[in-house]
Amino acid sequence: MCFPGLYEDSGTATPLQQQFPEQSSPTRQRDTPDNLRFPNTPSNLRPIQFPYTQADIVPIPGYPGWGRTNWTIGDGNCQFRAFAKALDNDRTSHQEVRRRVxxxxxxxxxRxxxxxxxxxxxxLEEDARRLAQDREWGNSTSLWLMGALWEVSIAVLHIDAHxxxxxxxxxxGLxxxxxxxxxxNGNHYENLLHL
Structure with a gap:
């Protein structure tokens, strides 16, 4: 598991699955691949806060209607950059997100x-000092705090090398x-789009 402490699809109902009924899925059941047992992704996604073109989007094989960006720099700040881009198109900088977290x-x-x-x-204090440094990878705690501090619910689609x-x-959140x-691949964040 990539993020200890986060809910991963294990075949049992997670809080997200329990919170949203089956019909709220943005993809039809028949479009859902066998290896993805989480078809009831909320259809109430945040509006996309940033401009993009088709050239910016990498389709997700086997998951129609979804794509990811390919623009986030892989410099250790990618979790913070992707969040800042999705939040408000970088009006809040990734440095500010990192500092506040x-x-x-x-x-x-x-705490x-x-x-x-x-x-x-x-x-905890050592991890906070580490996360305060530029180019240090974010973790499940920083992801949770981003949601809590900015009062926005966050869902992450993990795409492995296979x-x-x-x-x-x-x-x-609320x-x-x-x-x-x-x-x-367990080492890079990008923005995710429902097209």
Missing amino acids: AQAMVQWPW DFISHNYVSQQE GSLSWLMGYS DDAYLCLAFI
């Missing part, structure tokens, strides 16, 4: 929500409109 990790009340992800307070797909829950990201 790293600060929130050690502040009340956020109390995430402390169970760490063995000790010292480990083309297998699984949905991960980044954050589920906002019904999911911001969707693609996580590719």
Whole structure:
């Protein structure tokens, strides 16, 4: 599993599956590939906040109607860049997203929500210092905090090297409109589009 602590499709109903009824799927059941057991992705996606052309989109094989971008720089900031692009077309910079996430990790009340992800307070503080540094990879904690701090629900489509797909829950909040990201081969984030 790529993100310890996130919900991955295991054949059992996850909170996201329970929250949205079957008919809310943006893809018809017959279009859903066998290796993707999460067909009820919310149809209430956040409006796309950025301009794109067909040349910017890489289709997702076996998952009609969905594509991912190919523009996010793979420099260790990709989780923060993809989130900032999806949030408001980079009006909030990826540096600002990173700074706010790293600060929130050690502040009340956020630290109390995430402390169970760490063995000790010292480990949490070390991770916050690491995440504050440019080019350091984000993790499940930073993804969760992005959703919590900006009050936006996040769903992530994990695409592995073999083309297998699984949905991960980044954050589920009061906002019904999911911001969707693609996580590719366990090491890179891009924006995800329902076309």
